[in-house]
Amino acid sequence: MFPNPQDALPLPPRPSLEQYKKRAKDLVKAAHSNDPAAVRAWAASWIDSLIRLSDLTLTPQLPVRPDHWRDQLEKFARKELPQTTWGRTQLALSEAEGSVPPSEARLSDTATLSAAQFVIARAHGFESWPKLVKHLEAIARASSPVSTFERAADAIVTGDRATLEKLLRENPELIRTHSTRQHQATLLHYVSANGVEGYRQKTPKNIMQIVGLLLRAGAEVNAVADVYGGSTTLGLVATSVHPERAGVQNALLQLLLDQGATVDGAVAPGYTKGLIVDACLANGRGPAAEFLSTRGARLDLEGAAGVGRLDVVKAFFDATSTLNANATRAQVERGFLWACEFGRNEVVEFLLQRGVPLQTQADTGQTALHWAVSGGQLETIKLLLQRGASLEAKNAYGATALGQALWSAVHADAETDYVPIIETLIKAGAQIEDGTLAWLAQQQEAPSAVKNRLAELLKASGAS
Numbered sequence: 001m002f003p004n005p006q007d008a009l010p011l012p013p014r015p016s017l018e019q020y021k022k023r024a025k026d027l028v029k030a031a032h033s034n035d036p037a038a039v040r041a042w043a044a045s046w047i048d049s050l051i052r053l054s055d056l057t058l059t060p061q062l063p064v065r066p067d068h069w070r071d072q073l074e075k076f077a078r079k080e081l082p083q084t085t086w087g088r089t090q091l092a093l094s095e096a097e098g099s100v101p102p103s104e105a106r107l108s109d110t111a112t113l114s115a116a117q118f119v120i121a122r123a124h125g126f127e128s129w130p131k132l133v134k135h136l137e138a139i140a141r142a143s144s145p146v147s148t149f150e151r152a153a154d155a156i157v158t159g160d161r162a163t164l165e166k167l168l169r170e171n172p173e174l175i176r177t178h179s180t181r182q183h184q185a186t187l188l189h190y191v192s193a194n195g196v197e198g199y200r201q202k203t204p205k206n207i208m209q210i211v212g213l214l215l216r217a218g219a220e221v222n223a224v225a226d227v228y229g230g231s232t233t234l235g236l237v238a239t240s241v242h243p244e245r246a247g248v249q250n251a252l253l254q255l256l257l258d259q260g261a262t263v264d265g266a267v268a269p270g271y272t273k274g275l276i277v278d279a280c281l282a283n284g285r286g287p288a289a290e291f292l293s294t295r296g297a298r299l300d301l302e303g304a305a306g307v308g309r310l311d312v313v314k315a316f317f318d319a320t321s322t323l324n325a326n327a328t329r330a331q332v333e334r335g336f337l338w339a340c341e342f343g344r345n346e347v348v349e350f351l352l353q354r355g356v357p358l359q360t361q362a363d364t365g366q367t368a369l370h371w372a373v374s375g376g377q378l379e380t381i382k383l384l385l386q387r388g389a390s391l392e393a394k395n396a397y398g399a400t401a402l403g404q405a406l407w408s409a410v411h412a413d414a415e416t417d418y419v420p421i422i423e424t425l426i427k428a429g430a431q432i433e434d435g436t437l438a439w440l441a442q443q444q445e446a447p448s449a450v451k452n453r454l455a456e457l458l459k460a461s462g463a464s
Helices: 017-032 038-054 066-080 088-097 102-123 129-139 145-158 161-170 172-176 188-192 207-216 233-238 241-245 249-258 276-282 286-293 301-306 310-314 329-341 345-353 368-374 378-386 401-411 419-427 436-441 448-460
Strands: none
Touching: 017 038, 017 066, 017 102, 017 129, 038 066, 066 102, 102 129, 129 145, 145 161, 145 172, 145 188, 161 172, 161 207, 188 207, 188 233, 207 249, 233 249, 233 276, 233 286, 241 249, 249 286, 276 286, 276 301, 286 301, 301 310, 301 329, 310 345, 329 345, 329 368, 345 378, 368 378, 368 401, 378 419, 401 419, 401 436, 401 448, 419 448, 436 448
16 A cells, blocks of 8 residues: 555645644544444544645546545555554453553553554655654745645646746746655656656646746656656656557657657666667556657567567567567567557567467467457457457456457457447347446446446447
8 A cells, every 4th residue: 555656635725733643643543443433434534634735636537536545545554553453441351360461551552652653754755754754744835846836836736837937937946856755756746747746647738838838947858756666757658648648748759759768767677678669658647658669769579569569579580480489478468469459460469370379368368359449449340350369368357358348348448439339239149238237327427428338339239
């Protein structure tokens, strides 16, 4: 829980250290309570209070949900403070009986309070209680570097160029300041809408002007934030869905490249072996992957397959179609799946001819047909069906290709029309599971027009 900065909870406008101390004590009481729901009630109460005090608007585009926050916080609190273990009642009885010395009882209480404080600190994205306390004390002073940084970060994600420009003019060192949060991001990292606090992952309409302002102020374009093992702004922009949805992802990448951003080192060596194209593919950012492949980014077989570079893919095989020493079978199979997701049909055909099994999941939990469905690639779906792809193979979530298509139609981006994909799968013989119409009716997030269209198609295809 909360090793990922994106899960960090928002701070209220005027946080009170005394209130946080009380929250920690309340968590201790909940953990020592005989009520099994006490910890969850504590988590729900705190999160609801934070959302209300922060006046936070949680749009569907943000990677944060109150219910997810509650689940994560409850799980983490239970891990750090096992409920009813060495509760106050048990400690008092043990002390009275003389089986536990008073000093040990007090030590246990102190350790439990420290654990509660640790939970609260980590929930806000800080490594320890003392670091959270230091942050709270700093933002209480309007002119402190910490307070100024927080206001500048808010100005970036809301597109408040005037405030950002004023803060940078009055505080020239601000541009080189790192956040006191665990990720230690600079202001420039916030333009990526990735890796930082989830409630701050927004791409304003004037993001190009915001980035230009930060770069002119002297932002270090290759500074690394402690996100995903170490990422630069380029790496975060390239793998972020928000600038892609805003239609500015490649323009942002080019602007960063023009200012000296390097593709090597943009993502951590421990993540996709440091290959930014592969990182883009793994995050569903096909256009960014293709763009960076034309800007000097290194390509292994997996990345080349995902961006449709058949010439590079072929170079990993010798004249007898044997894989050479510069690639692995795992890369072949994962590259095949990315080629299916992004509709690189020439690569799909080539790799099938080299013996890639149609049903491979390559440790992704999805078959090639599932990936083609997720990517909305109708022609690739038809190709795979022609080659004998199984309609009833299930992914890691227990869904067939049709189940994946229905889920995507309800939850994925509206740009893809999944109805022709669903029709194609049903005509090919995909079985409609019992209860599908009832499931569809329960999907409250889906627009009524989408649900009605899907329901009509399913009924016409025999669903009851």
